[in-house]
Amino acid sequence: MKHASWRGLLAGQVAIWTLAVGGLPLAAGQGQVIRFDRPAGKWVEALPVGNGRLGAMVFGGTSRERIQLNEDSVWAGPPVPVNADNLGPKLAEIRRLFFAGRNAEGEQRVAREILAPRISPRSYQTLGDLWIEDLDAGGGEAADYERALDLQTAVATTHFRQGGATSRREVFASAPDDVLAVRVETDRPDGLNLRIRLDRPADFATRAEGNDLLIMEGRAQHDGKQLGVRWLAALKAIPEGGRVRAEGNDLRIEQARAVRLLLTAATDYNFDNPDEPLTRDRRAWCLDRLAKTAGLEWAELKARSVADHRVLFDRCVLDLGDTAPELAAKPTPARLEAFRQGAEDPDLIETYFQYGRYLLICSSRPGSLPANLQGLWNEHLKAPWNSDYHININLQMNYWPAEVTGLPELTEPFFRLVQGLRRKGGEMARKLGCRGFAASHTTDAWQWAALMGRPGYGMWPFGAAWCTAHAMEHYRFTGDREFLERVGYPLLRESAAFLLDWLVEDPETGLLVSGPTTSPENSYRFQGRRLHLAMGNAMDQMIIRENFENLLEAAGVLGVQEPLLDEVRAALPRLARPQVGPDGRILEWGHPYEEAEPGHRHVSHLYGLHPGRLINPWDEPDLLAAARKVLTYRLSHGGGHTGWSRAWIINFYARLLDGDAAWDNLRALLAKSTLPNLFDTHPxxxxxxxxxxxxGIAEMLLQSHDRRGTIRLLPALPKAWSRGEVRGLRARGGFVVDIRWREGRLEGARLVSLLGNRCRVAWGDRTGEWPTSRGEIIELDGRLRRIR
Structure with a gap:
């Protein structure tokens, strides 16, 4: 779907989700601010701003400020991995080896005959750096220093006194005006004396044009290879008083009481077809954007940006109680360290929750690329894992908060990427002898799809199928029928076509199984060998069942009837289900193999617990005890040692309705896997x-995933959160939910029906159910009695 078509869908979606919901005020100090008392000494202490497309990390230096820059489409380029043709017959032979117990031989053939070579690096890259050098600073110590990021306004500020003068900077990335905006001011009698420059680690050229403009341009690449996106950045300086002039490839600001710096960038990347670069004049585009923005006063430019950000940010509010004033006054790193030592800091948890929402708002907007492994912010030319789109959990996890915390329109880039995968994913499916489309464990801005690299990570054609589950969830939350018809159903249908052809009958059981595949990135021991591939792995079977059920649900909504649906109905009862091993745990593999790494970071065989709904206490409780044993075993062997893995475990325990265990793991996430600026670390x-x-925090407070659509209030509330309030969470079926509790018990709730669906609510063993009309408000007391 072209971007223009998405705009029409989003307009209707936003209207649905904002119906009867006003702006929600956020009290001062309530999870809003990340604060430092010194400049950033390293990148993970800098503060992020972004508008979805343009991003920056603000270091807050005194005599020399570094603002590291990103534009979301600056990627090194092809070649990309490509599978060989006609792999279906080879796969059939390899499957026979696995069914005969010759797993090692089968895995060797996969590595030799199926997987394409990995081609790396091909990285998302930094745009460069903006440097602001104060030539009159004199090197003296700065006093009264404060650097802060206000999550509610998306403005980063730096304030200090030096040499008897006060300096203040503001930085934000405006979405409505599509610029990075910086303002530097001083009360020094002779004004500012600054040098402004742009640079980059490699592959760029800079020049000054006229007296107030800097141009930096280049092409993303790796040492002359992997030639990728052509890009251009332009910066305009607007002094307030004083003057600006060019000096070589830099700008000089002299005797100004303040200066505004406006930066934008353009590339030739074409999201709709990366193989056909855009032919626009990048310089002209940037200069036009700067000319339109330069005419705005700073207050107006800032107000426009803040208002746009708050439309999204203010939809959801969390209050878990008050932090002691002496702790709340400390810089964020000191508070984080105190928390590690056992201090109670409810405001820090609120900040962490809102920071997740803030980062998604800043790294994924309609028209941008999706949030990648680093979101939007990356200082490298060769980023860890290329800062790509890992679709064996990482990209999907990026969008877990979108629906439930009131940010549904931010999923647009995600779905555009998944749609883009249909072309190369269709080619991959045909090479495997299948219909439909598929994708492996990773892709990037070039939207390629191939089984590649090593068996332990690369032999897994389920990335696209997992992504299609988000389409059905988007419909369940928003009720956007047009989205389901034009985007969701085609994705689900083409994925199901692939999965139908990928399945094979297990000669021992007669059931349909997937394989040979990895259980993402894990391994087992068999016949004295460490192996990675097997048949009928739990995660595969869960994803397939979920996809088939989602397709049938979507077809029912849309009134679709077609032969493929009959194939799905016939296959569903024949799908092998997850098995429980002799020790009571869900088997990760199709057989009870010895685990080579019992504390592995992936917990793929619990996909049906979260993000899926195949294992839950109300519809399919049989595997709950076995799922809990999986978690206990993993954690006892060192599991959860990466940030994202620990975050997943929070969600698992929330789905098990164990709030205290979820809280323990949330504490561990902040204590062990959180950087000074609250970024997560793998590392x-x-x-x-x-x-x-x-x-995970949202999941502890609200769930609505059972098959009856029950809205469950406080399903995993930990003892540590004895009192609190949350406003603006979203539930499936189209409801906005506010909840208040005291002493661990529900005090009241307010639900707004956005779609007019039937409302079924539960808290503990109490339930209530009411018909609703569109826009109707339901208010409940602590016993679920309706009071309005």
Whole structure:
């Protein structure tokens, strides 16, 4: 679907989700601010701003400020992995080896005959750096220093006194005006004396044009290879008083009481077809954008940006109680350290929750690329894991908070990417002898799809199928029928076509199984060998069942009837289900193999517990005890040692209705896997844990995933959160939910019906059910009695 078509869908979606819901005020100090008392000494202490497309990390230096820059489409380029043709017959032979117990031989053939070579690096890259050098600073010590990021306004500020003068900077990335905006001011009598420059680690050129403009341009690449996106950045300086002039490839600001710096960038990347670069004049585009923005006063430019951000940010509010004033006054790293030592800091948890929402707002907007492994923010030319789109959990986790915390329109880039995978994913499916489309464990801005690399990570054609589950969830939350018809159903249908052809009958059981595949990135021991591939792995079977059920649900909504649906109905009862091993745990593999790494970071065989709904206390409780044993075993062997893995475990325990265990793991996430600026760390920095942790907090407070659509209030409330309030969470069926509790018990709730669906609510063993009309408000007391 073209971007223009998405705009029409989003307009209707936003109207649905904002019906009868006003702006929600956020009290001062309530999870809003990340604060430092010194400049950033390293990148993970800098503060992120972004508008979805343009991003920056603000260091807050005194005599020399560094603002590291990103534009979301600056990627090194092809070649990309491509599978060989006609792999279906080879797969059939390899499957026979696995069914005969010759797993090692089968895995060797997969590595030799099926997987394409990995081609790396091909990285998302930094746009460069903006440097602001104060030539009159004199090197003296700065006093009264404060650097802060206000999550509600999305403005980063730096304030200090030096040499008897006060300096203040503001930085934000405006979505409505599509610029990065910086303002520097001083009360120094002779004004500012600054040098402004742009640079980059490699592959760029800079120049000054006229007296107030800097241009930096280049092409993303790796040492002359992997030639990718052509890009251009433009910066305009607007002094307030004083003057600006060019000096070589820099700008000089002299005797100004303040200066505004406006930066934007353009590339030739074409999201709708990356193989056909855009031919627009990048310089002209940037200069036009700067000319339109330069005419705005700073207050107006800032107000426009803040208002746009708050439309999204203010939809959801969390209050878990008050932090002691002496702790709340400390810089964020000191509070984080106190929390590690056992201090209670409810405001820090609120901040962490809102930070996840903030980061998604800043890294994924309609028209941008999706949030990648680092979201939007990356200082490298060769980023860890290329800062790509890992679709064996990481990209999906990035979007877990979107629906439930009131940010549904931010999923647009995600779905555009998944739609983009249909072309290369269709080619991959045909090479495997299947219909439909599929994708492996990863992709990037070039939207390629191939089984590649090593068996332990690369032999897994389920990335696209997992992504299609988000389409059905988007419909369940928003009721957007047009989205389901034009986007969701085609994705589900083409994925199901692939899965039908990928399945094979197990000659021992007669059931349909997937394989040979990895259980993402894990391994087992068999016949004295460490192996990675098997038949009928639990995660595969769960994803397939979920996809088939989602397709049938979507077809029912849309009134679709077609032969493929009959194939799905015939296959469903023949699908092998997850098995429980002799020790009472759900088997990760199709057989009870010895685990080579019992504390592995992936817990793939609990996909049906979360994010799926195949295992839950109300519809299919049989596997709950076995799922809990999986978690206990994993954690006892060192599991959860990466940030995103720990975040996933929070969500697992929330789904098990164990609030105290969820809280223990949330504490562990902040204590062990959170950087000074509250970024998540794998290590190194990887943003998915921020999003997964945010979603986990929401999951502790509200669930609505059972098959009856029951809205469950406080399903996993920990003892540590004895009192609190949350406003603006979203439930499936189209409800906005506010909840208040005291002494661990529900005090009251308010629900707004956005779609007019039937409302079924539960708290503990109490339930209530009411018909609703569109826009109707239901208010409940602590015993679920309707009081309005």
């Amino acid at each position: 190194p920095f990887q943003i998915d844990g921020n999003f997964g942790g945010c979603a």
